[in-house]
Amino acid sequence: MIKHIFTLIWNKRRKNFLLFLEIFLAFAVLFAVFTFAVQSFRSYSSPLGFDTEDNWIAFMEWDQDLDSTALLDMKLRLERELEDKPQIISAAYVGNITPFSGSTWSTTTDDNGFELSTRLVEGDEDYLETAGVNVIKGRHFNEDDYNAKYQAIIFNQLLVESTFGDKPVLDSVILLNGEKKVVGIIDHFKYMGEFSEEANLTVSLKPKSSRDLGNLQMRLAPGTPADFEAEVNRTISEITKRNDFIIQNLDTERIEESRDTWVPLIASLCICAFLIINVALGLFGVLYYTISKRRAEIGLRRTLGATKAVISRQFVGEVLLVSGAALLIGIFFAIQLPLMNVMDIDDINYYLSIGFTSVLILSVVLLCAFYPSRQAANIHPAMALHEE
Amino acid sequence: MLKNYFKLAIKVLGRRKFFTFISLFGISFTLMILMLITAFLDNELGPNAPLSEKDRMVFMSRIKMTLEVKDTIPLVDSTLVDGIMRYDTTYDYSNRNSSTSISSYSYSFLDKYMRKVDGASVESIYSPGSSFDVFINNNKLTLSAIYTDAPYWSVYDFEMLEGRTYQPQQVANQAQVVVVTDKTARGFFGRSANVLGEMIELDGKNYEVIGVVKAPTINKRFVNADVFIPLTNLNARNLSDESFFGGFEGAFLASDASKVNRVKSDLVRKSTLITLPNPEEYNTLTVMPMDYKERYARSIYYRGDDPKKSARIVFGSLIGLLLLFVLLPTLNLVNVNISRIIERSSEIGVRKAFGAHSGTILFQFVFENIILTFLGGIIGFVLALVLIQVINDSGALGDAILRFNFRIFLYSFLICLFFGILSGLIPAYRMSKMQIAKALKQNQL
Numbered sequence: 001m002i003k004h005i006f007t008l009i010w011n012k013r014r015k016n017f018l019l020f021l022e023i024f025l026a027f028a029v030l031f032a033v034f035t036f037a038v039q040s041f042r043s044y045s046s047p048l049g050f051d052t053e054d055n056w057i058a059f060m061e062w063d064q065d066l067d068s069t070a071l072l073d074m075k076l077r078l079e080r081e082l083e084d085k086p087q088i089i090s091a092a093y094v095g096n097i098t099p100f101s102g103s104t105w106s107t108t109t110d111d112n113g114f115e116l117s118t119r120l121v122e123g124d125e126d127y128l129e130t131a132g133v134n135v136i137k138g139r140h141f142n143e144d145d146y147n148a149k150y151q152a153i154i155f156n157q158l159l160v161e162s163t164f165g166d167k168p169v170l171d172s173v174i175l176l177n178g179e180k181k182v183v184g185i186i187d188h189f190k191y192m193g194e195f196s197e198e199a200n201l202t203v204s205l206k207p208k209s210s211r212d213l214g215n216l217q218m219r220l221a222p223g224t225p226a227d228f229e230a231e232v233n234r235t236i237s238e239i240t241k242r243n244d245f246i247i248q249n250l251d252t253e254r255i256e257e258s259r260d261t262w263v264p265l266i267a268s269l270c271i272c273a274f275l276i277i278n279v280a281l282g283l284f285g286v287l288y289y290t291i292s293k294r295r296a297e298i299g300l301r302r303t304l305g306a307t308k309a310v311i312s313r314q315f316v317g318e319v320l321l322v323s324g325a326a327l328l329i330g331i332f333f334a335i336q337l338p339l340m341n342v343m344d345i346d347d348i349n350y351y352l353s354i355g356f357t358s359v360l361i362l363s364v365v366l367l368c369a370f371y372p373s374r375q376a377a378n379i380h381p382a383m384a385l386h387e388e
Numbered sequence: 389m390l391k392n393y394f395k396l397a398i399k400v401l402g403r404r405k406f407f408t409f410i411s412l413f414g415i416s417f418t419l420m421i422l423m424l425i426t427a428f429l430d431n432e433l434g435p436n437a438p439l440s441e442k443d444r445m446v447f448m449s450r451i452k453m454t455l456e457v458k459d460t461i462p463l464v465d466s467t468l469v470d471g472i473m474r475y476d477t478t479y480d481y482s483n484r485n486s487s488t489s490i491s492s493y494s495y496s497f498l499d500k501y502m503r504k505v506d507g508a509s510v511e512s513i514y515s516p517g518s519s520f521d522v523f524i525n526n527n528k529l530t531l532s533a534i535y536t537d538a539p540y541w542s543v544y545d546f547e548m549l550e551g552r553t554y555q556p557q558q559v560a561n562q563a564q565v566v567v568v569t570d571k572t573a574r575g576f577f578g579r580s581a582n583v584l585g586e587m588i589e590l591d592g593k594n595y596e597v598i599g600v601v602k603a604p605t606i607n608k609r610f611v612n613a614d615v616f617i618p619l620t621n622l623n624a625r626n627l628s629d630e631s632f633f634g635g636f637e638g639a640f641l642a643s644d645a646s647k648v649n650r651v652k653s654d655l656v657r658k659s660t661l662i663t664l665p666n667p668e669e670y671n672t673l674t675v676m677p678m679d680y681k682e683r684y685a686r687s688i689y690y691r692g693d694d695p696k697k698s699a700r701i702v703f704g705s706l707i708g709l710l711l712l713f714v715l716l717p718t719l720n721l722v723n724v725n726i727s728r729i730i731e732r733s734s735e736i737g738v739r740k741a742f743g744a745h746s747g748t749i750l751f752q753f754v755f756e757n758i759i760l761t762f763l764g765g766i767i768g769f770v771l772a773l774v775l776i777q778v779i780n781d782s783g784a785l786g787d788a789i790l791r792f793n794f795r796i797f798l799y800s801f802l803i804c805l806f807f808g809i810l811s812g813l814i815p816a817y818r819m820s821k822m823q824i825a826k827a828l829k830q831n832q833l
Contacts, residue, residue, distance in 0.1 A: 015726070018726070022720060230523045230528070233528075243590070263784050274417050278417065278418075281409075282410060285407055285724050
C-alpha cells in the first residue's frame with residue numbers, strides 16, 4: 001500500500017515538492033520559535049527565590065569626601081532611622097549587583113584544584129533575609145561572621161550540585177578571591193529576572209561600612225501605601241545630604257524586566273499562529289482542489305470495489321507521506337543543534353521543541369487532509385464516471 | 389489591455405470565493421506583519437528627529453584599557469613511543485591580557501584629546517544616565533537627565549516645541565536652566581505648553597525651564613531623557629577628573645556622510661598619540677568609534693570590541709529571518725495559485741491557439757497576481773494601522789511610538805510588488821509553457 005502511494009507521489013513529484021518545501025519551512029520556523037518559547041517557559045516556571053512585592057531598593061551615591069568612619073556613621077544612622085519607621089520591616093545594604101539591574105559579576109578560579117565558576121552578589125548580613133531568600137542548609141550570615149577567621153560566603157544549590165556533587169560543602173574553606181568559608185546554602189536566587197536561567201551563585205558578606213555596598217534594600221509591611229515613598233525619600237535626602245538617588249519598587253522592575261521577554265515571545269507566537277493558519281488553509285485548498293481533479297480515478301476505484309475507508313486512507317496517506325518526509329528532514333537538521341552545541345541552550349529544550357513542532361504540524365496536516373478525503377470517499381461512482 | 393486584465397482578474401476572484409479568501413488571508417496578514425516590521429525598523433533606524441543626521445554621526449561611547457604582560461606559556465605534549473612516554477614541550481612567548489576594563493569616557497579625556505577631529509563639523513560631549521525622583525502631590529516622577537554641552541543640540545535635532553535651547557555662553561556661565569520634553573512637562577506641570585519660566589528642583593538646585601522639545605520615540609539613553617541640563621551644573625570634580633574613565637560620551641557630526649570613516653580613523657589616530665599616565669595599571673588603550681548602525685547592533689548583540697562584526701551579524705540575521713518569514717506564505721500562495729490556474733487551462737489554450745505569445749500569457753497572470761496582492765496589501769495596510777494603534781496604546785514597546793509616513797508607505801508598496809511578482813511568477817510560467825493541445829483537451833469548453 002505504502003509503496004503504491006509512493007509511486008503515486010513520485011509521479012506528481014513536481015507538485016508535491018512544493019508541498020514538501022512548505023512543510024519543511026513551517027517546521028524550521030516553528031522549531032525556532034518553539035525553542036525560544038520552551039526555554040522561556042521552563043525558566044519562567046522555576047522559582048524566582050526572593051520577594052519582590054513590598055520591596056524597594058534605593059540606589060544612592062555617597063559623598064566621596066567622607067572618611068570611612070563618617071560614612072559608616074551616616075549609613076548606620078540611615079538604616080536605623082528607616083527601620084524605626086513602622087512601615088519598614090527591615091533594611092539592608094547591597095552592592096551594585098541588584099535584582100533586575102542587568103548587572104552581573106562573575107569569576108572563575110581553579111585555585112582549589114577544580115574549576116569553580118560562579119556569579120557573585122554582595123550584601124551585608126541582613127541582605128538575604130531582607131530579600132526573602134531561603135536558606136536550605138546551614139544558616140544566614142550573622143554579625144559574628146565579621147570577626148571570624150575566614151570571610152563568610154553562601155552558595156546556591158545549583159553551584160553545590162554542579163561543582164561539588166554529593167560532597168559536603170558546608171563549613172569548608174574555599175579559595176575564591178581569598179579564603180572563604182561556606183556558612184550556608186540557598187535554594188534559588190534568580191536576580192536576573194523571571195526568564196533568566198539559574199546560574200552558579202555565591203553571595204559574599206561585606207561589612208556595612210564598605211563603599212561597595214552603596215544601595216539600600218527595604219522590606220515593607222504588606223499594604224504600605226505608595227505615597228510612603230515620599231517620606232523615605234525625605235529621610236534619605238536629609239541624612240545623606242544628596243538628592244541624586246532613586247528608589248525603585250522591585251515588583252515594578254520585575255514586571256518591566258519580564259516584559260522584555262513577554263513582548264517578543266507573544267509577538268512571535270502570534271506570527272506562528274498566523275503561519276499555521278495560513279499553511280493549513282493553503283493545504284486544505286490544494287487538497288480539495290486536487291481531489292476534485294481526481295474524481296474520475298476515485299469513481300473508477302469505487303466501481304472496482306474499493307470501500308470509502310480505503311479511498312479516504314489513500315488520500316490521507318499520500319499527504320502524510322509527503323509531510324512526514326519533510327518533517328524527517330527537518331528533524332534531521334534540528335537535531336544537529338543540540339548535537340553540535342551551536343547555542344548556549346539546554347539540550348532538553350531542543351528535544352521538547354522538536355516534539356511539539358512535529359506533533360503540531362502532523363495534527364494540522366491530518367486535520368486538513370481529513371475533510372477533503374472524506375469528500376473524496378463520498379463521491380458517487382456513477383456520478384464521477386458519468387462526468388468523465 | 390491592462391483594463392481587460394484587471395476586469396478578468398476581478399471576475400476570477402469572484403468565481404472561487406474560498407480560494408480567494410485563502411489567498412487574501414495569507415497576503416494581507418503577511419503584508420500586515422511586514423508593514424509593522426517596516427514601521428518598527430523605521431522608528432529605530434530611519435532618519436527621525438532627534439537622529440535625522442544619523443548617517444553623519446560617529447559615537448565615542450566606550451573606552452577599553454588593558455594591561456598586557458609578556459608571558460611564557462609552556463605546552464607539554466606527551467606521546468607514547470614504543471611503550472615509553474615521550475615529552476615534547478614548546479614555549480609560547482606571547483601577550484596575555486591580565487586585566488581589562490571597559491567603560492565610558494571622562495570629560496577631560498574627550499575634551500583634551502578628542503577635539504578638532506578631521507572631517508567633523510560639530511563635536512559634543514555629554515553625560516547620560518542620571519536620574520532623580522521628584523514628588524508632585526505625593527506622586528513620584530522619576531526624571532532621567534542628560535548633562536550636555538551646547539553643541540549637543542546641533543548634533544541631535546530635537547523638535548523644538550517652545551522656547552529655545554541653551555547657548556554656549558549659558559553653559560560656560562553655569563546657567564541654571566533646563567530643556568524638558570513635552571512628556572516631562574505634562575507629568576510635572578500637568579500641561580505640555582506654556583511652561584517656560586517655570587522652575588524645577590533637581591538635586592537641590594532650582595532650574596528654570598527655557599525650552600520644551602518633543603520627547604524622542606527611540607529608546608536610546610543618549611537622547612531619551614526627561615530633562616537636559618548644561619553640564620557645567622555637574623559637580624566640578626566630574627569635569628576636572630583626570631582619569632580616563634567617567635560617565636561621558638562624545639558624539640561627532642561628520643560634515644557629510646562620506647566623511648564618517650575619516651572621522652573614525654582620525655579619532656583612532658588621536659588615541660594612538662596619547663601617553664598613558666600609569667603604564668603599570670594599564671598599558672594599552674583602545675577607543676571604539678562607532679557609527680549609528682554599529683552602535684545599534686552592538687546594543688543588541690555584544691561582540692567584544694568589534695562593532696563592525698556586531699553590525700554584520702545583527703543585520704545579517706535580521707534579513708535572513710525576514711526572508712524565511714516571507715518564504716513560507718509565498719510558497720503557500722504559489723501552491724494555491726498553481727492549483728487554481730489549472731482550471732483556466734482552457735482559456736490559455738484558446739488564447740494560445742489564436743496566437744498569444746507565452747510572454748503575453750506570463751505577463752497577464754503575473755499582473756493578475758499583482759492585483760490580488762495589492763487587494764491584500766490594502767487590507768493588510770488597514771490591519772497594520774489598527775494594530776499600530778493598539779501597540780502604541782498598550783505601551784508594549786516602551787517609549788517607541790510607531791507611525792506611518794510616506795517612506796513606510798513607499799516601502800510597503802515595494803513589498804507588495806515584490807511579493808506579487810515572486811508568488812505569481814512560477815505558476816504563470818508553468819501555465820504559459822503549457823502545450824496548446826493538452827490545454828484544450830484537459831477541459832471541456
